[in-house]
Amino acid sequence: MKKLLFTFLITTGTILFSCQKSEAQSKDYKDARLSVEERVEALLPNLSLEEKVSQMRIFHANIGVEADEKGSLKLSDRVVKKLKLGIAGIKNPAEHMDALAAAKFNNELQKYIIEHNRWGIPALFVTESYNGVDAEGCTKFGRPIASAASFNPELVNRIWDVVGKEARLRGMHMCHSPEADLVRDPRFGRMSEAFGEDTYLTTQMVTNAIKGVQGDYEGLGKGTHIGAVAKHFAGYGQVLGGTNFAAIEISDRTLIDEIYPPFEAAVKDAKSLGIMASHGDLNGIASHGNPQLLTGTLRDDWGFKGYVVSDANDIGRLHYFMKVAETPEAAAQMGLEAGVDIDLYAEDAYALLPEMVKKNPEIEKLIDRSVRRVLRTKFILGLFDNPYIDIAEVEKGVRAQSSLELAKESDLESIILLKNENNTLPLNKNKKTKIALLGPLVKENTTEMFKSVVGKNIQFVSEKGFHLTDEKGGNPKLLDKDPKAIAKMVEIAKNSDLTILFLGGDEFTSKEAFFTNAIGDRATIDPVGAQDELIEKIKAIGKPVIVVLKHRRTLSINTISEQADAILDTWDLSEFGDQSTAKIIFGEVSPSGKLPVTVPRSIGQLPFHYSMKEINYKKGYLFMEDGPIYPFGYGLSYVNFEYSNINISNSEITPDSVIEVSIKVTNTGAIKAKEVVQMYIKDEIGSVTRPDKELKGFDKIELNPGESQTVSFKITPKMLKFTGLNMEKILEAGSYTVKVGSSSENYLETTFKLKK
The missing domain is CATH 3.40.50.1700 (Glycoside hydrolase family 3 C-terminal domain)
Known part of the structure; x- marks a missing residue:
């Protein structure tokens, strides 16, 4: 009897200790004095398996998140059931409401979510941005490819700063934008969502867009901006035949040297909170099931700490469309192991994980890995401490006169x-x-x-x-x-x-x-x-x-x-x-x-873009004039800009030095005007076939009538690196030509040598 009593007391004490520990943990994660990582680790052990999996799923508001006739929150039974366990996020809530109504609605929705899951975990409300925030009542800017035509990264930064602010004031937190894809096939219907065909231009535009929408990262925790999800990683714009969902055929060298850099800069330079995986495949490996891509390159090589979200339903499609997984369960495991943290929309992928864990408990370690990344994002955005929008700020912050004037300014430069x-x-x-x-x-x-x-x-x-x-x-x-x-x-x-x-x-x-x-x-x-x-x-x-x-x-x-x-x-x-x-x-x-x-x-x-290999230009076609109608970087003005006096600071560069090229630009017209001065570099002889030329710098200047300006560009060893014979980045000694002018086909040039 004493032994039974002792056992009872021990068991009771364990339960009490466990409850006290759980209560302590639940208080810890709400303590804003702790680091983000500490708060994540305090919260994660509290969650049941089902609650964890719910933090790995996003559903669209169109399944039953709507307003009644009075504008108040109305949820379908399906949504109510989902929200009992919490949710990673909801796509496009209140997208058809004006900003003020949306802010009120999303506050009500967030309050419901927080109050109806055990741990009060807020949800991410997710939008997109192609002409500004993809919702009613926000400033409508030009499409990304139009703003790319401005060749003005600072302007793009200001545009996306407005996007970030207007989205946050609606109650949004993440944006499935911008696109870091290169678009080189005009058959592709999504061409205007990206920033053009060139690696360097796209990199400059994407990093400035992300920094803008995230408020230089500092705006996330302050609650003034939203997180970016750069997409589609990787190679999505290169679909065969220009048709969506088609296979992608890119050489590893092209992938590394041309497709990856905008994404790498999005991670390392702009600190994008999220990455979206690509519909397509690389070398036959579906991107959503590619651990080398989503974990090896993205995380191990580049140090990405955010979350990876699937493109719509694409984890399930590993089974029924890509046909690289035998069953829906195999597709879910493939996506999880590859490093996809959030399943967008599907009911046939991560929804299966709780049952899968019963058969293979080791999967829960991967689930924990993904949930950590999602919770981390929510803490970074300050949603546990300040989940609601200040309604008083909405009307003066959305469609402000300065934002409307910025839209006009962007048009004029584009x-x-x-x-x-x-x-x-x-x-x-x-x-x-x-x-x-x-x-x-x-x-x-x-x-x-x-x-x-x-x-x-x-x-x-x-x-x-x-x-x-x-x-x-x-x-x-x-x-x-x-x-x-x-x-x-x-x-x-x-x-x-x-x-x-x-x-x-x-x-x-x-x-x-x-x-x-x-x-x-x-x-x-x-x-x-x-x-x-x-x-x-x-x-x-x-x-x-x-x-x-x-x-x-x-x-x-x-x-x-x-x-x-x-x-x-x-x-x-x-x-x-x-x-x-x-x-x-x-x-x-x-x-x-x-x-x-x-x-x-x-x-x-x-395929036809300015930076193709030189050998591509050897032969033309019967019965057609050679070359493009208009080349990359081309654009006239109402004045003539005269280029002269190209100079280079040193005819030799080493792996440890930097040289400078300069050129004089004169407005010979009768009015003030802006010009984009462009610098291209050509590697004359390479151990692998090299591009005919590559954009490596540009500067938009404004000159009064008769005014001249000397424009200078630094040439760094990093600009000259490429993937060599052994598939490693190398610097190769030899001759280079630098071309500076008004387009990819109109320039003055000089030469230099790389000596090792």
């Missing part, structure tokens, strides 16, 4: 002048003129935007004419040619002094191709519909024709380039895009954008 025959532009707003605004890319407010720029001397007549597609959701169809619409526009042009044609493409002709029946990629890159015919007929009238090119993918604009007197390439600008375009057309600002991609003459030239 618009590219491709052609200006006989100085057609700028137009004189003081001269009485009747202008036709015509074409399928004319918007409802285009005339209003143009009128806001000019005085009473200019008369506008506007006519859209026809749509490019039926504009139906996932799989839009091209419309039949409308001769009456074309004839009407021709008649308007005849009765006008000149025509501004709005041509190109829209959100229906270039978009993401989802897994279901949603098509967004194209088999050709010619302008769709009757656009070429339209410009030919209007040009035949004999009056000036100015083209405003709007698009989300590179187009082979052969006819447009031949027929137009002037072309402004605007990509996809902000909500003020047409107003900004009008300011350029009427000379308020000289255009200063440069092409972030190469513009091919034909789809048959693909």
Whole structure:
């Protein structure tokens, strides 16, 4: 009896001690004086297996997170069940509400989540950013590829700073953006989401975007900014045939030297909180099941400490789509072992982990590894200490006048002048003129935007004419040619002094191709519909024709380039895009954008980017002029910039030295203007075949009429490293040419040698 009593007391004491320990741990993780790591380790042991797995899953708000008729929180039974265990995060809650309503709603949602899981763990609310925050009521900026055309990283930093602030004020915490992918195939419908074809330009833009959206990292804990999730790691933009979900064929050397650097900089320099894995495969290994990629390269080599999230449902797809896992359970284990910490959306992947642990308890160690990373992110963001938004700050912080002005500034720096025959532009707003605004890319407010720029001397007549597609959701169809619409526009042009044609493409002709029946990629890159015919007929009238090119993918604009007197390439600008375009057309600002991609003459030239290997340029094609329509880095101005006096500080560089190249740039025009001075380096002889040239520096300067400036660039040994014969980064002695000028094809050059 005494022994039983002793055993009871010991057992009771153990239980009491365990409860006291658990209570102590639950208090520890709430102690803001502890380090992030200490708080994570205090909280993690408290969680049940099911609660841990819930911290590895994100679901979309569209499964039942909505507002009732009074704007209050309304949850489906499915969501209520999920939130009892807590959750890693929710994608796009309140995305269709204005910022103030969203902030109130997300506060209510977060409060519910905290109060309905045992440990009061807050959730991450996740958005995306392609034209600013992907939600109602925020400042709408131009797409990333448009801002890349500015060649102004500091401007990009300020844009994404606004994105981070506006998103946080809505109650958001993470952003599945920016894209660090290179986009070199204009068939790919997602082209405009990234920053172009070049490694160096993309690296500069991505790091500045991440630093901006994260508030230089300090804004995370202060609650002023959100965390970035750089994507898609790695090689996603290189899908075969330009079709989403297709296989990826990249040599290891190209992967290391060209595809990896923007991601490596996102981790090491910009401290991105998250990384999203790629839909695709590398050398036949699916990225979501690739431990060498997601753990070896990303974590062991680069030191990444954040979390890796799957692209939508892609862990489950290791089984039923990629077909590299025999069962759904094998797919879940493959993703977990590779290093994917969060399963986005799926019910057939990490949802299976609790049952899998019963059969293989060792899996829980990997689960703990991932949960640590997710909890760490939540502590870094300050969500345990300050999970709610100060409603009083929302209205004055979202769509502030300074943000709207920044959108306009970004547009003006991003618009590219491709052609200006006989100085057609700028137009004189003081001269009485009747202008036709015509074409399928004319918007409802285009005339209003143009009128806001000019005085009473200019008369506008506007006519859209026809749509490019039926504009139906996932799989839009091209419309039949409308001769009456074309004839009407021709008649308007005849009765006008000149025509501004709005041509190109829209959100229906270039978009993401989802897994279901949603098509967004194209088999050709010619302008769709009757656009070429339209410009030919209007040009035949004999009056000036100015083209405003709007698009989300590179187009082979052969006819447009031949027929137009002037072309402004605007990509996809902000909500003020047409107003900004009008300011350029009427000379308020000289255009200063440069092409972030190469513009091919034909789809048959693909793959086609400026930094291909020199041997790629040996032969052209029958019946077609060699080269691009417009090269990478190209863009005209309303003034001429004269380049002269290129000098190099030393004709030799060593592995331990730095040299400097300088050039004199003079504005020989009559107005103030900006110019992007670009530096390219060519390795003349390599132990492996080398790129024809590589962008290694650029500087955007502004000069008054007659003003000169000497622009200098440092050349470092790091710039000259590449992956050698033994697949290791090397510096190779030999001759190099440095080219400095206004584009990848217009420059002055000098030489130097690397001596070891």
